[in-house]
Amino acid sequence: MNAVAARKPDAPGIVIDVEGLTKSFGGRTVVKNVTMQVRRGLIYGFLGPNGSGKTTTIRMLTGLLTPDSGHGTCLGYDILTQSTEIKRHVGYMTQRFSLYTDLSIRENLEFVARVHGMPDPRGATQDAIARLGLENRASQLAGELSGGWKQRLALGACILPSPKLLLLDEPTAGVDPQARREFWDEIHHLAHEGVTVLVSTHYMDEAERCHEIAYIAYGELLTRGTVEEVVAQSGLTTYTVTGGDLTALADELQKKPGVDQVAPFGVELHVSGRDRKRLDAAIAPYRAKNTKAWRQSEPTLEDVFIELMSRSRDNFG
Amino acid sequence: MTGSLSRIAAVFIKEVTQLRRDRLTFAMMVLIPVMQLLLFGYAINTDPRKLPTAVVDLDGSQFSRSFLSAMQETGYFEMDRQPRSEKELDDLFLAGKVQFGVQIPPNFGRDIMRGENPALLVIADATDPSASGNAIAALQQLPARVFTRDLQGAGHIRDGAKPPFELRLHRRYNPTGETSFNIVPGLMGTILTLTMLLFTGLSVTREVERGTMETLLSLPIRPVEIMLGKIAPYVVVGAIQMTIILSAGFLLFGVPLAGSLPLLLVLTTLFICANLAVGYTFSTIATSQLQAMQMSFFFFLPSMLLSGFMFPFRGMPEWAQWIGEVLPLTHFLRIIRGIMLKGAGFGDLATEIAAVAAFTLVAMTIAVMRFRQTLD
Ligand SMILES: Nc1ncnc2c1ncn2[C@@H]1O[C@H](COP(=O)(O)OP(=O)(O)O)[C@@H](O)[C@H]1O
Numbered sequence: 001m002n003a004v005a006a007r008k009p010d011a012p013g014i015v016i017d018v019e020g021l022t023k024s025f026g027g028r029t030v031v032k033n034v035t036m037q038v039r040r041g042l043i044y045g046f047l048g049p050n051g052s053g054k055t056t057t058i059r060m061l062t063g064l065l066t067p068d069s070g071h072g073t074c075l076g077y078d079i080l081t082q083s084t085e086i087k088r089h090v091g092y093m094t095q096r097f098s099l100y101t102d103l104s105i106r107e108n109l110e111f112v113a114r115v116h117g118m119p120d121p122r123g124a125t126q127d128a129i130a131r132l133g134l135e136n137r138a139s140q141l142a143g144e145l146s147g148g149w150k151q152r153l154a155l156g157a158c159i160l161p162s163p164k165l166l167l168l169d170e171p172t173a174g175v176d177p178q179a180r181r182e183f184w185d186e187i188h189h190l191a192h193e194g195v196t197v198l199v200s201t202h203y204m205d206e207a208e209r210c211h212e213i214a215y216i217a218y219g220e221l222l223t224r225g226t227v228e229e230v231v232a233q234s235g236l237t238t239y240t241v242t243g244g245d246l247t248a249l250a251d252e253l254q255k256k257p258g259v260d261q262v263a264p265f266g267v268e269l270h271v272s273g274r275d276r277k278r279l280d281a282a283i284a285p286y287r288a289k290n291t292k293a294w295r296q297s298e299p300t301l302e303d304v305f306i307e308l309m310s311r312s313r314d315n316f317g
Numbered sequence: 318m319t320g321s322l323s324r325i326a327a328v329f330i331k332e333v334t335q336l337r338r339d340r341l342t343f344a345m346m347v348l349i350p351v352m353q354l355l356l357f358g359y360a361i362n363t364d365p366r367k368l369p370t371a372v373v374d375l376d377g378s379q380f381s382r383s384f385l386s387a388m389q390e391t392g393y394f395e396m397d398r399q400p401r402s403e404k405e406l407d408d409l410f411l412a413g414k415v416q417f418g419v420q421i422p423p424n425f426g427r428d429i430m431r432g433e434n435p436a437l438l439v440i441a442d443a444t445d446p447s448a449s450g451n452a453i454a455a456l457q458q459l460p461a462r463v464f465t466r467d468l469q470g471a472g473h474i475r476d477g478a479k480p481p482f483e484l485r486l487h488r489r490y491n492p493t494g495e496t497s498f499n500i501v502p503g504l505m506g507t508i509l510t511l512t513m514l515l516f517t518g519l520s521v522t523r524e525v526e527r528g529t530m531e532t533l534l535s536l537p538i539r540p541v542e543i544m545l546g547k548i549a550p551y552v553v554v555g556a557i558q559m560t561i562i563l564s565a566g567f568l569l570f571g572v573p574l575a576g577s578l579p580l581l582l583v584l585t586t587l588f589i590c591a592n593l594a595v596g597y598t599f600s601t602i603a604t605s606q607l608q609a610m611q612m613s614f615f616f617f618l619p620s621m622l623l624s625g626f627m628f629p630f631r632g633m634p635e636w637a638q639w640i641g642e643v644l645p646l647t648h649f650l651r652i653i654r655g656i657m658l659k660g661a662g663f664g665d666l667a668t669e670i671a672a673v674a675a676f677t678l679v680a681m682t683i684a685v686m687r688f689r690q691t692l693d
């Protein structure tokens with residue numbers, strides 16, 4: 001009940017600070033030694049393919065799962081012992097819609113407001129409905145809403161008690177582009193108001209909308225930092241090839257030593273390698289033919305992630 | 318504390334709203350008690366007539382004949398057998414061929430004329446008391462009025478209102494002769510056990526199966542608050558069922574109420590809480606709704622069989638009695654029968670009340686401890 005007394009002094013401006021989080025299910029380790037720090041007011045992207053351990057990590061941050069090992073704090077509250085406090089101050093949006101489908105939007109929000117002991121649950125609900133533009137649907141059952149509206153309702157329920165930290169688990173999965181855009185706008189507004197947002201996603205393009213990102217694959221946090229930092233850290237050299245039939249070229253290059261990754265992007269082909277010298281040597285004969293345009297380019301985040309993933313698969317496969 | 322109340326209220330309001338939407342459950346709440354009551358109630362209340370009756374008339378006088386025809390006129394007795402000896406009569410009873418036996422002693426008529434108040438023996442097979450209850454009631458009316466005509470003009474030998482003969486009733490096999498009134502209050506107990514178990518038995522597993530548990534667990538609310546918020550609406554539902562059953566008991570079946578109605582209502586509410594707590598406990602232990610259902614039935618069956626509802630409690634073997642003592646229905650049956658039929662008060666029932674209360678507390682404690690606060 002004494003909300004403030006139990007708080008540990010945390011590093012200034014660090015909202016999530018966890019170290020060595022590990023979790024296994026039935027003998028299979030799905031999150032390995034994850035260490036993560038998130039600064040106040042940031043939009044922190046938590047990227048990774050399906051099944052990489054994003055949801056499991058987020059659940060450990062909220063206290064919904066107990067880590068096998070590791071420790072840390074969320075908003076300064078210990079994730080192992082103070083989950084009640086965390087629940088009071090953190091808004092968690094689950095990956096799967098988990099509000100009550102047989103309650104209306106208004107009833108769901110009022111329920112959340114009451115559980116949080118808000119002084120005026122009806123008033124607070126009305127404000128949230130207005131903020132999210134749900135006025136016309138307030139009496140509709142949550143189960144009858146489309147994906148985009150459900151997601152909006154879920155976000156509304158999360159931000160209703162004005163949390164300082166939002167943990168959003170794949171909030172935009174299965175939502176149309178228009179709704180996705182609006183959702184991100186809303187997240188930026190919240191960040192602007194000082195809310196820290198950790199948002200998981202498997203859409204690469206959403207990484208660009210985050211201040212910082214972390215990438216997880218096979219339960220391991222492979223890289224973190226700003227997008228620029230992540231790209232720079234990768235040590236990847238990438239050439240962009242255009243012109244003519246690229247499919248045959250791609251097939252050939254794939255087998256060459258020194259070429260770690262070949263990925264078609266529309267009319268372009270991205271050819272990347274970890275070792276610049278070996279890559280240059282591998283592609284030299286093709287460049288000499290002069291049938292296509294070659295130019296060195298920045299690797300995209302996707303190049304980086306695919307590279308990180310294949311490297312980690314090599315280590316663990 | 319106020320925070321806690323507001324959280325309990327939050328769950329309460331949510332549950333009521335969901336309940337209102339769930340037409341099937343809602344219908345079940347009203348229909349189950351009505352249906353069961355009518356089915357069971359009328360099954361017991363079938364007022365069987367023309368019960369097979371054996372007559373051993375050792376008198377053969379005008380009096381014995383008019384007694385027998387008066388018996389016939391009640392409609393309850395079919396006097397189609399005339400065994401020649403007591404042995405033959407006993408055999409008929411053992412074989413279940415007759416429900417009643419009438420023995421009219423020699424010189425019955427003469428003794429009446431002399432005002433000697435002779436005794437007439439009626440033997441009843443009381444294995445199934447509800448089957449013979451009404452017949453016996455009708456029979457017991459007879460002594461006072463059956464010979465009024467035969468004895469006209471012989472008033473001088475009659476003193477006051479004393480009947481001219483004594484009707485000795487001998488209940489075989491079930492000497493206490495439990496009546497159907499015993500069963501209607503019992504029905505209230507079993508119906509409430511069944512419906513309350515079913516309602517809360519699903520409440521936690523439903524959240525798990527629909528995936529809403531993750532939201533619930535991520536909210537700042539304690540297991541005990543969730544439990545109280547989820548149980549509370551069904552206490553109201555239980556109270557409604559109780560009203561339906563009691564009204565039907567009074568209006569349709571004419572069950573008496575010897576004791577205090579408020580006491581009965583309060584204690585029935587306690588019993589409702591006990592069953593809701595068991596159901597909720599199952600629901601925290603079960604991993605699926607199906608499993609919760611199975612557990613509920615596993616609890617319901619012994620409640621039916623070993624509580625004294627189906628079979629007289631004292632007739633059960635000792636081990637069965639011990640199991641019975643653990644079940645809240647056993648104690649509730651003693652409470653409700655005590656209040657309705659014997660006019661028992663709070664003091665008389667203190668042990669039973671304590672047993673139901675203790676059971677409720679233990680069940681709730683287990684439920685709160687078993688409630689999984691994480692998704693591990
Ligand atoms: N409760 C659980 N029991 C067993 N395995 C689980 C459980 N939760 C997650 N997993 C497994 O752990 C892995 C990581 O899952 P998850 O954290 O949901 O990944 P993501 O959210 O990145 O898609 C998956 O292979 C998944 O099957």
Ligand SMILES: [Mg+2]
Pocket residue numbers: 051054055056095169170
């Ligand atoms: Mg996930």
